[in-house]
Amino acid sequence: MTTTKLNDFVIKLANVNGTGSASANGMLMKSIFRMGIPVTGKNFFPSNIQGLPTWYEIRVSKDGYLCRSGKVDFMVAMNAETYNADLAEVDPGGYLMYDSTWPRKDMLERSDVTVLGIPLSAMCNEAFESARAKVLMKNVAYVGALVALLDIDMAVIENLLKETFAAKPHLADANMQAIKMGFDYATEHFECPLPLKLSPLDSTSGHVIVDGNTTAGLGAVYAGATVTSWYPITPSTSLIDAFSLFCQQLRKDPETDENNYCVIQAEDELSAIGMVLGANWNGARAFTATSGPGLSLMSEFLGLAYYAEIPAVLYDVQRVSPSTGMPTRTQQCDIVSAAYASHGDTKHVLLFPSDPTDCFHMSQIAFDLAERLQTPVIVLTDLDIGMNDWMIPEIEWDNTYQPDRGKVYDAQQLKDMDAFYRYLDVDGDAIPWRTLPGVDPKGAYFVRGSGHNKFGGYTEKSDEYKDVVDRLRRKFDTAATLVPAPILNIDESKPREKSYALLSIGSCDGAIREARDRMQQDGHGNLDYMRVQAFPFHKDVADFIEQYDQVFVIEQNRDAQLRQLLTVELEIDPSCLIPLLSYDGMPVSSNFIVEGVSKLMKKGHAA
Amino acid sequence: MTTTKLNDFVIKLANVNGTGSASANGMLMKSIFRMGIPVTGKNFFPSNIQGLPTWYEIRVSKDGYLCRSGKVDFMVAMNAETYNADLAEVDPGGYLMYDSTWPRKDMLERSDVTVLGIPLSAMCNEAFESARAKVLMKNVAYVGALVALLDIDMAVIENLLKETFAAKPHLADANMQAIKMGFDYATEHFECPLPLKLSPLDSTSGHVIVDGNTTAGLGAVYAGATVTSWYPITPSTSLIDAFSLFCQQLRKDPETDENNYCVIQAEDELSAIGMVLGANWNGARAFTATSGPGLSLMSEFLGLAYYAEIPAVLYDVQRVSPSTGMPTRTQQCDIVSAAYASHGDTKHVLLFPSDPTDCFHMSQIAFDLAERLQTPVIVLTDLDIGMNDWMIPEIEWDNTYQPDRGKVYDAQQLKDMDAFYRYLDVDGDAIPWRTLPGVDPKGAYFVRGSGHNKFGGYTEKSDEYKDVVDRLRRKFDTAATLVPAPILNIDESKPREKSYALLSIGSCDGAIREARDRMQQDGHGNLDYMRVQAFPFHKDVADFIEQYDQVFVIEQNRDAQLRQLLTVELEIDPSCLIPLLSYDGMPVSSNFIVEGVSKLMKKGHAA
Amino acid sequence: MSFLKKPKISHPGLPTNDIGLTVRDYEGAMSTLCAGCGHDSISSAIMQAYFELSVEPHRVAKVSGIGCSSKTPTYFLGGAHGFNSVHGRMPSIATGANAANRELNYIGVSGDGDSLSIGLGQFGHAIRRNINMMYLIENNGVYGLTKGQFSASADRGSTAKKGEANPYSPIDPVLLAISLGCTFVGRGFSGDKEHLVPMLKSAIRHNGFALLDIISPCVTFNDHEGSTKSYAHTRANLRETVYADFTEHHEEIVAQVEPGEYKNIMMHDGSRVGFKRVDESYDPTNRISAISYIEEHRAKGEVVTGLLYLEEGSSEMHSVLGSNKQAMATLPYSKLNPGTETLARIQKRWR
Amino acid sequence: MSFLKKPKISHPGLPTNDIGLTVRDYEGAMSTLCAGCGHDSISSAIMQAYFELSVEPHRVAKVSGIGCSSKTPTYFLGGAHGFNSVHGRMPSIATGANAANRELNYIGVSGDGDSLSIGLGQFGHAIRRNINMMYLIENNGVYGLTKGQFSASADRGSTAKKGEANPYSPIDPVLLAISLGCTFVGRGFSGDKEHLVPMLKSAIRHNGFALLDIISPCVTFNDHEGSTKSYAHTRANLRETVYADFTEHHEEIVAQVEPGEYKNIMMHDGSRVGFKRVDESYDPTNRISAISYIEEHRAKGEVVTGLLYLEEGSSEMHSVLGSNKQAMATLPYSKLNPGTETLARIQKRWR
Ligand SMILES: Cc1ncc(C[n+]2csc(CCOP(=O)(O)OP(=O)(O)O)c2C)c(N)n1
Ligand SMILES: Cc1ncc(C[n+]2csc(CCOP(=O)(O)OP(=O)(O)O)c2C)c(N)n1
Ligand code: SF4
């Protein structure tokens, strides 16, 4: 029952963390990419530093699907502790490779899986001197075996090694030696290549492989952000690392060699968001990045920013909660807490990037919206987007971009006016004008989180207080007109399903796209699909939902949080919105959606 | 147009804070109460200590209505700064009294208000020696004038003074002298009593006057709470003050004179809730009290408590927000933030007391639920309930009450079992068993906010993680069966309105009760009314809503937060729930509701 | 009410400073604090200091937390922007503001509750980062605004108190700051303007974090257990509904302490605080001897005042980080945008 | 994985303590820390100390925050309840737990990030309240669990470092604790079990807050700028997708320092820390001289170890508050319910 799978399968590599497998696995993925074959890599790593199970899942997809399919065709089982589970996960007809230096006792057998043993440790122990190399080269050796088994282009590998170890040619040689060892063993002992195999394509040119935290950090550089303050927390840390690194490279003043940026590691998240507010108050584009627990800690300050109308950008790279939860697993679980962060009647603008491309561009959008609306903008990304290896088209940059700094009176404007009042709705769009400290004494006012009237004065008077919070409510209506519109996906080429549609956000996108294609092919129907990009909801969102009897709202949390916002903010009858929820910490797969939607449609038709 | 108002009017006293008016105003209210006439007092005070406007509003209501009516019949205008606004607030046909020592220049005239000037300062400056007495006795003197004008029983006043100053008889004398001065001046210069007047009734026996923070604190004592930790914040501080004071009086160990309680002033709210969790983990009934900003700061820890299943009781005495807002004004604005406090999929049990009686009894309910459900219970009270003077029936106590400590294995049970696992759903109600530290080594387990499986072990496995959060979701269903049922108010004596009904929570109750009566009398219809007592919603809530075309959801916040929860958690079509919102910081008045509901009903009929 | 601007009457006779302003140009809105509150005396010393230094008011940024003390920035330098943030977290606002615009002059006003209870962490870390700002703790040993609970600095001057002492050992912000490496540490007294103004001026001029702990009596909640005016006493001894909200009117306490002098000053409630002012021979540049000196006097119940520790030539945050001399906030976007080609170059590495 | 209990094999030859337990009865789950991590050495010293003191494991309560260090309570005393709370807030959990049950023995385990960054405020206030507990800071100068950022105590032993120093001045928990009135302050080194075990035993026995700052090298993120193994270096010099997650296997560092001795010990990355152990003549009861001693050696780049400050006879929180000797948690409800008549009496006052 060996069907050939050409350029379309999943390799999963089971390792122990701290053993240096990441470089080898990355090399494997990169070499496929350089063969012109679309590929993505997802990393499932533990919340510790050394000695626990870790997996890397490579999806090879000639059609360019970027999500998890939900299946594993080839397992590289390097971790004895998870061997049984790893074997169980392989799809019938699949393969498993393991280090046969230590034959697995009591190992589960599966007649429908081909098990390939290679004495990796034995080989490496013999070939290499240092303890370090013995461990590290094992990983490289299994990549070598895969080169033979999957028919990877050896020249690509060689090049990759040369580039990587340009500064240390002896390391390139050692790596090449290990590759060859694995390659030779596989060629000798197995029929190579397997029916599961690769063949060069031309489908990756103009593309890059990158994670969303890197592009978000770079996006903030291009947005003109100058100040960041953050507290380390997985999975947001690498976003700030990226920003800092790019700043070090790109933001030294050419004249003075001084930094045109300021990165401050805060003592905690309360302080991080406080610094961001202080900096934005003073006119810099400033941001922070965090994850769930940090969002909770920031909520008092977020309420202040909402009420005192201070711009701020916050990336929340979501991870599994509640509480500390599973810090190295992905979820979309902070939607409600971000939308209503802080006590009292408070609402925040949210953006939902779906991939590293969005992370880059939404960085500029986030800062522009924050300053235009004078309010915090929370970019709800997640671990899957932020830390996994995505294939995206090269990012394009419009060099004519100019930041929208919103309504800020400058010195001249202040000089020309009789008096400045901070919270007047001068233009009828519920957005007041602000001033920056140090510019002109006439612009001076007092920012406060306590009751204030439209002039900016302290108040405890009911009508004056109401006046301001009512305008804030109206400002949210303005926000709905300024945020990015949802992305509508319709396939007009075939008859469209009229009763049902799909609606989702963020990192569900890839899986839904594939699921739609598969469902069409399987004759399950051609479903329209809308991806929401922001909260408050653009009017197109309500218009879309209205067209169908039922809309399946797909999201990665337990409590159907997006659906909650849709119901409440768009005044939609909940019975029209059917939740489809994936919340086990793994990036949602296309399989899950195909099965889930099919089941729901069957139910719906029966009802 | 002087209609006589007997035992049914509103006196409002406008003062400057720090001038000692509170005692005088309290004495006035108390004396009416002791005349057997139902009365309540509401205090509108500034967020500072001295020198700003403050008001005390006394509602005299022979029918026992406890809310604000929304009108003022008699204004005592002692504050020159607010004089104009105070005069403007008086209802046509009403009265205003002021200190005529300094004739008000430019004072607004109103032909429909009778203005009574009394040279209070002049009189007191002459009669008293010390600067202190000159200021203080002015207040007592206007009470004296009111004794004459409103026909207050002088014997009641005399008694009150004697009791109050039992330890300092010379002060009783001075006060009596001031009372007489005011009384004599009024009798001499005005026709006493006015058509606005009092006459003894027998409608207050078996009743007391008290605020909800006092009864909540006392309720916690009766619930067996032993540990509290809090950080001062208006309007919750007096709840802890009450608890501490009652403990000092009632909880000294009779044998050792040691404290059978432990009150710790924390360094902030994060610490306060942390201490409460530590203490509950260790088996004490522990609680904290705070207001909005504190709730925000507690949200990380609340998520931990939800996920690790630690009981906790938190009183949130709500005040006007967002942010610092107006700390001395009332609102019901933390409903959503409390229900979903913390990042991720987190939900909390809420209780909604409506008056000081509820504050007392719900204290026991809160601790019982918290331990039964092993989760935080948030009592959402507010400044109006917590800090104003309410007339309530004497609180009754069932001495057979025994705390429900929930499912806790004791030493013997642990000895008798093979092994203990913390998060197993042994009984099918989704509530696991817990153990207390120090009891038996077999009970030892590790509490954590990170991923754990049903046995209590650390996990990063998808299915094990899901297993626990799915049970937590089911536990919330159990909670809905254990919380207090809503209170249904139906008047069967007249034909009932079929299309509309009223639904509300907490401190709106009094105003709604009066509004219903008035609307019935005015022929506006006989509306059914349900007061919700808890979240998650008891099934009676959905059953009630189902019966009507539209239900008016009355609450005191801008964003219709109760309605939001109803829509989302009961899956109700939002178009069936019509918001009626009061959020200006004043306790909602019956006037507001009569007008609001009438308008909505007209609209509804037109639509 | 901050919005009530005091009428600005020009007094032609008033002396002007180097930039032609009178001290009235350094005033703010009318204070809403209690009559005689020490905090108001400090505000007036602040106005004097900025006036004497001829600082343009709008080049000052005022930041504060929450509390009676934190309200005061509304009451001075009306021409300066202000930020009344949340309780205990002003240091982070100040740090961010300073990061964005290092060219302004920063004054942070806080209370003992704001800085030593809820704000202890942020306070400590702002010191560690050596933010270039003047940081005032208007220290009254109580939470004024929430009506007189003990703060973490309570029990200062406990020798003269009659009743029971505050159960916990107090946090001395001066010792704490020195042990955290603060580069300018002084202590003053709200009643001694003569001494305070020059100290404020040095603190404003200091390049780095300058802490001034200023003892500032609360006239309303001098919350000794033994005091009949205390909040706890009031609650415990009067019937709940018949309580007094009366606050006595007080004169501000004024008392000058000369260099080297020891003076025992009576507070509003009759308690006494013993102030010991360091003299010219005191060496504020030696950390170890500064700590010993303060500790020794503290053991005797004496509150040492003056400039207590100074580390000159230290690096404030920006010079540590190597920031541009120009404010981040005013850098033109052209300096911040790496451009299209750079993006292409970066992306080459991602292939 | 904490749930993986190590198989308990009874070793009949092992010595038993006064309550008949062997040191194996003080073990916990298998550690998931990096091989050679200093924190594991500390866990083993903790087991030894409790064993030698013959404490019943289930009468101990273990609390911690978040971090590699905070994970360790799972790895010792499996018979004791534990609470792995949230980052930086363990002191409040400990305080509440202690308030509820003063009869248990409390051990708090924290890291330098957990206690000195996010947790600085709670740490300071737990000291101030003199909670009866042993509090360990397993101090490695970095955030281990989040992969090696500088913590607020970074730069300890900086003399031997090659690269750029941590830009901010470090917080020394020992100095901080003494200045906040801590009643037991010591410092140890994870590699010197000989020295650590007796210090742990004294700390466990101390009636009040006992702080031990334990230098505990992180074998994986010895994050010097100059170090080729550092995180920053890795990120900056390799292509993003081809990075190394390799952690070298190390032996734990073991080195004994004798009383009075000065020893320069090499860390995993080749840097050196100079330890100076106080000798018998050192007087730990004098606050001022303790501070001076530590400061003087710090100026020389020496890390002083030993019991550095001890205040005997101080009052821990419960004795300050006058609590019942019996645990609050075990008081019967009959002692807590004031009863019907009392309620009636109280309500009379409300009429
Ligand atoms: C998060 C939060 N908790 C509590 C409060 C209530 N609160 C306002 S001011 C204050 C204490 C102020 O004390 P301090 O800083 O000493 O200032 P003072 O009034 O004594 O000058 C408190 C607890 C608050 N505003 N915010
Ligand atoms: C609120 C919050 N912020 C950030 C984190 C991420 N985090 C986990 S451990 C840690 C630092 C731990 O450092 P330290 O206490 O020194 O422990 P070590 O790992 O070095 O032993 C951080 C920042 C978190 N868990 N929670
Ligand atoms: S309460 Fe105390 S600190 Fe506050 S204004 Fe009054 S005197 Fe000043």
Ligand code: SF4
């Ligand atoms: S990362 Fe460092 S602190 Fe954490 S376990 Fe590894 S060696 Fe220990």
Ligand SMILES: [Mg+2]
């Ligand atoms: Mg204070």
Ligand SMILES: [Mg+2]
């Ligand atoms: Mg550390």
